[in-house]
Amino acid sequence: MTETFAPATKFAVPGRIAVSNRAAAVWQTATLTEIRRETPHAATFRFAVPDWGGHLPGQHLMLRLRAEDGYVAQRHYSIASHPDDAGHVELTLDHVEGGEVSGWFHTVAEPGDQVEVRGPLSGFFAWPGDRPALLLGAGSGVVPLMSMLRQHRARNLSVPLRLLVSARSPEELIYAREYGAETTAVFTRSAPEGVPVGRMAAAHVAPLLAEPPAGGWEAYVCGSNGFAEHASRLLVEAGQPVDRIRIERFG
Amino acid sequence: MHVTRGFTGRPRVPDAGLPPGQYDAGDDWPVLSAEVTPDLAPADWTFRVDGLVAEPRTWNWTQAHELPSSAYEGDIHCVTSWSKFGVRFGGVSLDAFLNVVRPHVSATHVVAYSHTGYTTNLPLDDVTGGRAWIAWEYDGKPLPAEHGGPARLLVPHLYFWKSAKWIAGLRLLDHDEPGFWEQNGYHGRGNPWEEQRYSGD
Numbered sequence: 001m002t003e004t005f006a007p008a009t010k011f012a013v014p015g016r017i018a019v020s021n022r023a024a025a026v027w028q029t030a031t032l033t034e035i036r037r038e039t040p041h042a043a044t045f046r047f048a049v050p051d052w053g054g055h056l057p058g059q060h061l062m063l064r065l066r067a068e069d070g071y072v073a074q075r076h077y078s079i080a081s082h083p084d085d086a087g088h089v090e091l092t093l094d095h096v097e098g099g100e101v102s103g104w105f106h107t108v109a110e111p112g113d114q115v116e117v118r119g120p121l122s123g124f125f126a127w128p129g130d131r132p133a134l135l136l137g138a139g140s141g142v143v144p145l146m147s148m149l150r151q152h153r154a155r156n157l158s159v160p161l162r163l164l165v166s167a168r169s170p171e172e173l174i175y176a177r178e179y180g181a182e183t184t185a186v187f188t189r190s191a192p193e194g195v196p197v198g199r200m201a202a203a204h205v206a207p208l209l210a211e212p213p214a215g216g217w218e219a220y221v222c223g224s225n226g227f228a229e230h231a232s233r234l235l236v237e238a239g240q241p242v243d244r245i246r247i248e249r250f251g
Numbered sequence: 252m253h254v255t256r257g258f259t260g261r262p263r264v265p266d267a268g269l270p271p272g273q274y275d276a277g278d279d280w281p282v283l284s285a286e287v288t289p290d291l292a293p294a295d296w297t298f299r300v301d302g303l304v305a306e307p308r309t310w311n312w313t314q315a316h317e318l319p320s321s322a323y324e325g326d327i328h329c330v331t332s333w334s335k336f337g338v339r340f341g342g343v344s345l346d347a348f349l350n351v352v353r354p355h356v357s358a359t360h361v362v363a364y365s366h367t368g369y370t371t372n373l374p375l376d377d378v379t380g381g382r383a384w385i386a387w388e389y390d391g392k393p394l395p396a397e398h399g400g401p402a403r404l405l406v407p408h409l410y411f412w413k414s415a416k417w418i419a420g421l422r423l424l425d426h427d428e429p430g431f432w433e434q435n436g437y438h439g440r441g442n443p444w445e446e447q448r449y450s451g452d
Contacts (some may be wrong), residue, residue: 019377024436024449024450024451025449025450025451025452029253032341039328062448064272065255065258065260066253066254066255066258067254067255067258067259067260068254068259071260071263072272073258073260073261073274074272074330074332075331075332076332090401098261100260100261100274104255104257104258106257108257108258109257113255113256113257114253114254114255114256115255118449121436122432122435122436123435123436124285124431125285125433126437168334180380195298223373225282225397228282229288229397232287233287235287236287242286242287242289243368245286245287246285247284247286247287249281249282249284
């Protein structure tokens, strides 16, 4: 028996997105060139990576730090910058309580420091800019979605894109100054005057699915597991097909 | 690999149980799945084994529970670099299912697939000989849906993306066939001790 096995799937593999196995296997030196504060707990770290082979919005990389005794810590991080930012990548990191890697970034790192990265990795959550994109993110889960939004702007794409982003408060909304008419912000703890406080709800999602663009939405959900479960259920209940929802969960 | 200025890392005692590049997640058990968690009741769960076998067979929840139970107690390792020590799963050894269907001698690999359509490939040797389970209990309780309940594949000696959640079946093949993450750039086998994370490692 040599036929190919394909089980009945309700869950699509985006075969149109090619992943470079070579790029994923090679560690490169990344030099920190700039640190921008985004919120009291999050900052953007800009790196020069001269041989970076490019990425698609939504992809991530693996980053590693090495201590003097040889101890190594490595983590996956979503890429925040858009692909046309040649030779550079940006990461936006939360300062995680007790986090050994995010702790180094937020308390030690300064321009000129070098770390190592490999990638881009995984094509599943990527958005090549070819289909209408409905993006739902919470907290630092907005990072890979911002790469998509930035590409949409940088390339003047006409394909529809909408972003629903959830944050605890306006002060904690990452990239607050960059959002435009495509974005709706939802605040769970405190909001500007006149804006209700509460979780992302059917009322935010339903109107977008009541009048979907031609061909329907490709939905991308990114955030904590609790948010991912909640937001993906809202999408399914509003009629979004499960095989057109991609989820990236931040453990 | 150069030293990162000012990086010391968390305090550490060498732990022989930690594969290279992994850290101890402690009490955390991160959820990592790319699809919507399915609403799958035990009564609707089925598990099929077919392909290169003498007698293809589908078990339902009750029939699967009639097989001899078998537990795993040990460690699990996720490719995203966390490991979790001393976890306890309950279920049935895959050997018990394979003994019923009787694999052909020509079978070399399996494709495991889930009720959501997720797939992952494994050499047959990695899921026989007491190295793999169909698991429906975690820490003495029903396996939570977000961790693959009502039942998942458990292959703890490989990175955890191989342990397909919401397991629906195995097909035995005479060749290797990359699954979902393997087609998305991940390694074909995924041995944590050899750091087989990505294709090319």
